[in-house]
Every structure is written in structure tokens, then in C-alpha cells.
Ligand code: 5GP
């Protein structure tokens with residue numbers, strides 16, 4: 117753990133950079149989720165409340181529809197060459213909710229080569245060393261939790277605005293699977309409590325995130341559960357593979373597959389669930405597990421990915437069918453570990 121604000125000289129160097137009117141860029145992982153978006157917008161609102169109004173949020177890829185209700189979301193820029201200068205000239209770049217440069221996609225080289233002080237705030241395993249300062253805790257529920265803790269480290273009496281609170285609450289909610297995953301500690305609930313005191317209405321946030329679907333998305337879910345969900349009781353593994361054609365047939369929008377992979381884990385006794393999706397000829401893979409089976413290790417070893425013990429992602433250059441076949445041939449190697457998990 118490297119909590120830079122615990123080191124007086126690092127805190128000093130950061131505060132010096134922050135003084136005056138610095139140009140600040142906040143970026144986060146491609147295909148942002150509630151935590152990437154929430155932590156970045158929450159931080160932006162906090163910095164603005166401190167009078168730092170030169171803050172630009174840049175997303176490596178087009179964000180999903182289901183996040184667009186969030187306060188400040190309409191100001192998020194999507195990376196293209198026209199933003200190169202902002203990144204090159206920035207004084208500070210915050211890198212939130214990722215610690216592997218490849219997750220910046222086309223933005224990667226510009227960010228890594230920029231002269232700015234780079235501050236990585238994250239909770240993923242095995243961070244790479246492209247940052248100058250790290251506020252990193254693999255045990256944290258979410259980057260939103262870390263941003264909250266960081267604000268309190270910097271300024272114990274900080275009062276968080278309602279807008280910032282809504283954003284930070286969103287990441288706590290989404291990254292803990294609505295306060296159910298193992299990382300849901302008493303500290304997480306205490307943070308949530310303080311955010312509620314700042315004006316968050318839980319039902320509103322939940323409905324905006326999860327009950328805001330076009331009818332087609334539910335029809336798509338019906339199709340996936342009816343036709344695409346496989347379960348292998350001999351391995352305790354569920355998997356689904358969805359082709360680009362099928363996504364198009366249901367008019368699936370960016371982000372519409374979010375959460376789908378969790379459906380597989382609701383099967384009694386299941387230990388791992390995997391979703392393969394084909395997009396622009398590439399295969400994206402989402403892994404989820406319960407218990408001690410590490411899908412981060414599995415994704416890193418076989419599918420060019422990583423993440424957390426129970427939630428990870430990866431990719432494959434093979435076709436959809438070949439990717440599924442490769443996955444199926446790996447299962448005998450991990451069978452013993454899968455079967456040894458408590459139910
Ligand atoms: P998702 O399945 O929701 O895309 O990703 C699950 C978790 O794994 C998220 O926390 C995400 O940030 C992380 N993740 C997804 N893909 C990758 C990857 O390629 N590399 C790493 N290190 N983490 C990933």
C-alpha cells in the first residue's frame with residue numbers, strides 16, 4: 117500500500133502542484149462503469165468546490181447510456197486527437213479506477229508521456245508503475261471509497277457537495293453489487309451514511325442505474341437467459357457467448373451487457389460465470405466468481421486481462437467460437453479448485 121498522503125513530502129509536492137490555477141485532467145478506464153465515472157465526477161466536483169475550475173474529464177471510449185444521468189456526465193469528453201494538447205499541457209493527471217496503461221486504449225501513450233504529475237487512485241490487483249503517486253488499496257470496495265478517504269486525508273473537515281455525494285455513492289453501489297460483495301465493510305456503510313447525510317436518495321440512484329431500461333434491453337435479457345446461458349454442473353461454471361449479430365438484432369447499446377454476467381452466478385452451486393461478447397470483431401470477456409477462485413489470475417494467465425479476485429475481464433483475438441473452445445479446454449485444469457469451493 118502506498119498512501120501518498122501519509123508521506124509528508126509527497127503530500128507537500130502534491131499541494132504545491134495544486135496551488136494556483138493548475139490544469140487538471142481526470143481519466144479512467146475504457147468502457148467506464150459506475151465506479152470509474154462516479155469517482156472521476158466526484159473528484160471533479162470536490163476540486164471545483166476548492167476553486168479548481170480547470171478540470172477536464174476525458175473518457176478513453178464512449179461511455180454507456182446507463183451512466184448519462186449522472187451529475188456532470190454531459191461535460192465528459194471522449195478521447196480524440198483534439199484533446200491531445202490538454203493532456204500534454206496538464207499539470208496534474210488523475211488516473212482513476214485502473215492501473216494497467218492498456219486500459220486507456222488510444223489515449224495511453226499521450227497520458228504516459230505527458231509531463232504532468234500522475235496520480236493513480238485504484239483498487240485493482242498488480243498496478244503498473246506509470247504513475248508518480250499511488251493511492252492504492254486492493255482491499256477497497258471501490259475507487260469511490262478511495263476518493264472519499266483521500267478527500268478526508270487531505271482535508272478532514274471537508275464537506276462534500278450533494279452532486280459529489282451522488283457520484284461517489286454510485287461507485288460504492290455498483291462496485292459492491294449493491295452492498296453485497298465481500299468488500300462491503302462497516303467502513304463502506306459509514307461512508308454511504310455520510311453520503312446520505314449530504315443528500316443522496318438511495319432509491320433515486322438505484323432506479324437511475326438499474327430501472328432505466330428500454331423495453332428492448334429486457335427482451336435481450338430474455339433471449340440471453342433463454343437461448344445463451346449454459347451451465348456445466350461438473351465444473352460449477354456458467355457461460356454465455358453473444359455474437360455481434362445477436363447484439364445488433366436486439367439493438368443492444370453500449371453498456372447493455374453490463375451486469376449480465378452476474379446472472380450466471382445466481383445458479384445454485386455455481387462458482388464462476390463468464391460472458392463472451394463479440395464487438396467490432398474483438399472478443400471481450402467478463403469473469404465473475406464467488407469464494408476463493410481468482411478470476412483475476414485466470415484472466416491474466418489465459419486471456420490478456422486481470423482485475424479483482426471475484427470480478428475480472430480479458431480479451432481474445434480468436435473467433436467467438438474458438439474463444440469459447442479455448443475456455444472449455446482450460447476447465448479440467450481448474451476443476452479441482454472450482455469443486456473445492458464451499459457452496
Ligand atoms: P467487467 O467485466 O465489468 O468489464 O470488468 C470486471 C472487473 O475487471 C472491473 O473491475 C474491471 O476494471 C476489471 N477488468 C476488466 N478488464 C480488464 C483488463 O483487461 N485488465 C485488468 N487489469 N482489469 C480488467
Ligand code: MN
Pocket residue numbers: 151152213239258259291
Ligand atoms: Mn472500480
